[in-house]
Amino acid sequence: MEFDRHIALEGGDHEWTAELSEGWVVGGGVNGGYQLAVVGSALAQAAPGKPDPIAVSAYYLSAARPGPATVRTRVLRDGGSVATLSADLEQDGDARITVLATYGDLGALPEDVRTTATPPDLPPLQECVPNSMAPEEIRSIAPLMDRFDMRFDPRHVGWAVGQPSGNGELQAWFRLVDEREPDPVSLLMVVDALPPVTFDLGMFGWAPTLELTAHVRSHPAPGWLRVRHATRNLAGGMFEEDCEVWDSAGRLVAQSRQLARQPR
Amino acid sequence: MEFDRHIALEGGDHEWTAELSEGWVVGGGVNGGYQLAVVGSALAQAAPGKPDPIAVSAYYLSAARPGPATVRTRVLRDGGSVATLSADLEQDGDARITVLATYGDLGALPEDVRTTATPPDLPPLQECVPNSMAPEEIRSIAPLMDRFDMRFDPRHVGWAVGQPSGNGELQAWFRLVDEREPDPVSLLMVVDALPPVTFDLGMFGWAPTLELTAHVRSHPAPGWLRVRHATRNLAGGMFEEDCEVWDSAGRLVAQSRQLARQPR
Numbered sequence: 001m002e003f004d005r006h007i008a009l010e011g012g013d014h015e016w017t018a019e020l021s022e023g024w025v026v027g028g029g030v031n032g033g034y035q036l037a038v039v040g041s042a043l044a045q046a047a048p049g050k051p052d053p054i055a056v057s058a059y060y061l062s063a064a065r066p067g068p069a070t071v072r073t074r075v076l077r078d079g080g081s082v083a084t085l086s087a088d089l090e091q092d093g094d095a096r097i098t099v100l101a102t103y104g105d106l107g108a109l110p111e112d113v114r115t116t117a118t119p120p121d122l123p124p125l126q127e128c129v130p131n132s133m134a135p136e137e138i139r140s141i142a143p144l145m146d147r148f149d150m151r152f153d154p155r156h157v158g159w160a161v162g163q164p165s166g167n168g169e170l171q172a173w174f175r176l177v178d179e180r181e182p183d184p185v186s187l188l189m190v191v192d193a194l195p196p197v198t199f200d201l202g203m204f205g206w207a208p209t210l211e212l213t214a215h216v217r218s219h220p221a222p223g224w225l226r227v228r229h230a231t232r233n234l235a236g237g238m239f240e241e242d243c244e245v246w247d248s249a250g251r252l253v254a255q256s257r258q259l260a261r262q263p264r
Numbered sequence: 265m266e267f268d269r270h271i272a273l274e275g276g277d278h279e280w281t282a283e284l285s286e287g288w289v290v291g292g293g294v295n296g297g298y299q300l301a302v303v304g305s306a307l308a309q310a311a312p313g314k315p316d317p318i319a320v321s322a323y324y325l326s327a328a329r330p331g332p333a334t335v336r337t338r339v340l341r342d343g344g345s346v347a348t349l350s351a352d353l354e355q356d357g358d359a360r361i362t363v364l365a366t367y368g369d370l371g372a373l374p375e376d377v378r379t380t381a382t383p384p385d386l387p388p389l390q391e392c393v394p395n396s397m398a399p400e401e402i403r404s405i406a407p408l409m410d411r412f413d414m415r416f417d418p419r420h421v422g423w424a425v426g427q428p429s430g431n432g433e434l435q436a437w438f439r440l441v442d443e444r445e446p447d448p449v450s451l452l453m454v455v456d457a458l459p460p461v462t463f464d465l466g467m468f469g470w471a472p473t474l475e476l477t478a479h480v481r482s483h484p485a486p487g488w489l490r491v492r493h494a495t496r497n498l499a500g501g502m503f504e505e506d507c508e509v510w511d512s513a514g515r516l517v518a519q520s521r522q523l524a525r526q527p528r
Contacts, residue, residue, distance in 0.1 A: 055319035055475040055523045059364045063339045077325045080331045100323045109500035117496035211319040213477045232381035236373035259479050
């Protein structure tokens with residue numbers, strides 16, 4: 001599937017080569033969530049028996065561009081049920097992102113679920129607005145949109161026609177364009193795949209991420225994901241963006257928060 | 265002031281010695297937020313002109329104990345208005361926490377505030393329950409409680425008398441016991457100072473943190489802080505704990521999320 005080709009790694013023994021695809025360009029660089037999935041895929045092989053991201057924190061140092069990249073991983077501690085790992089993604093000697101992570105085996109966790117959060121209140125698929133309807137000026141600066149089949153809640157797409165709601169919320173049905181099923185590593189991309197929530201505040205343009213932390217809490221069930229972005233603290237030239245990813249079985253499978261700069 | 269003595273560092277040039285105080289013991293180790301403030305204090309000196317934590321992610325590798333600790337800091341990138349840094353806190357060669365961070369100058373940020381989050385709905389101080397009333401069995405396993413003057417919302421202290429609300433929420437007025445005023449580094453401790461939110465779910469015991477990320481968004485105004493903890497996704501033996509810290513001027517000065525293991 002396309003996503004697997006785009007995150008493919010060569011090498012091994014804690015040093016890998018990836019080819020960042022131009023299909024993931026958005027604004028001034030290569031999408032941060034995609035970079036995180038590339039790194040996350042390398043980390044999945046770093047500690048035996050611990051293939052799944054549980055907590056991953058990425059700090060973004062410079063804008064990545066399409067082309068070769070080197071991923072280096074390191075095991076900081078591997079004991080008990082989880083391992084603590086670090087990784088870097090570099091291009092031509094410049095660090096793009098640096099990562100700390102906890103990996104483990106999501107399939108081995110207890111099955112208790114006492115989630116009190118509620119899934120995004122999304123209209124049925126056929127009542128939502130597909131990303132294929134996005135204006136050409138948005139698609140041209142965001143080729144990554146063509147990687148996805150997204151169906152936006154019509155209440156949160158006013159920004160596309162000059163009428164942002166002002167609430168700082170976006171939510172959509174989500175899947176990869178070739179219906180490649182979600183897995184724990186792909187969720188690291190999904191949490192950064194929707195447009196910046198600042199669009200809904202009428203602030204367009206690129207919102208560079210300083211830091212993004214994702215928690216993956218379960219293997220996602222096959223099928224459509226529901227993704228919700230929201231910000232509640234836009235201040236001092238920055239904003240936090242919280243993301244929730246719910247799977248087709250109604251489980252909250254990933255949560256993330258990022259700190260980003262407001263678009264200029 | 266007491267807190268300044270407890271986070272004091274000796275050394276310099278990216279390698280420091282600290283003395284972790286036994287006054288911060290809780291459950292099986294030394295409080296994670298206190299460790300983060302010690303590291304955060306060293307990082308404040310790592311990049312010239314960038315004294316303030318903006319985003320800090322800590323991964324907890326092993327339980328710290330009172331006594332000497334070594335903090336090592338490293339500048340990963342220092343350019344423009346922020347620096348990306350890393351740090352480790354070790355005891356006897358064992359890593360306790362490893363940290364990535366973005367530091368900058370909070371005083372130099374634009375003054376715009378468009379926060380839509382609302383402060384914790386806390387009753388007046390005199391109607392809240394002081395931590396000095398905590399049962400002796402709690403204070404004996406949590407000496408760190410004596411570092412704080414906390415006034416708990418009476419609606420969220422049922423756990424102290426065997427009647428947890430089941431909502432997964434805790435909120436309190438907060439200040440250091442000697443009225444030492446809050447600052448950006450002390451907020452790294454404040455986000456992990458209240459009891460685990462799992463107490464409000466009737467799950468007692470220590471809840472070891474796997475990962476904690478804090479965003480500090482402004483210098484806090486002097487005076488009492490309002491702190492709110494909540495969890496919405498307790499599942500698979502883990503829970504996320506979101507924390508908000510509001511200052512006396514009504515600004516949301518810090519947000520954090522941690523992933524922790526459920527108490528056994």
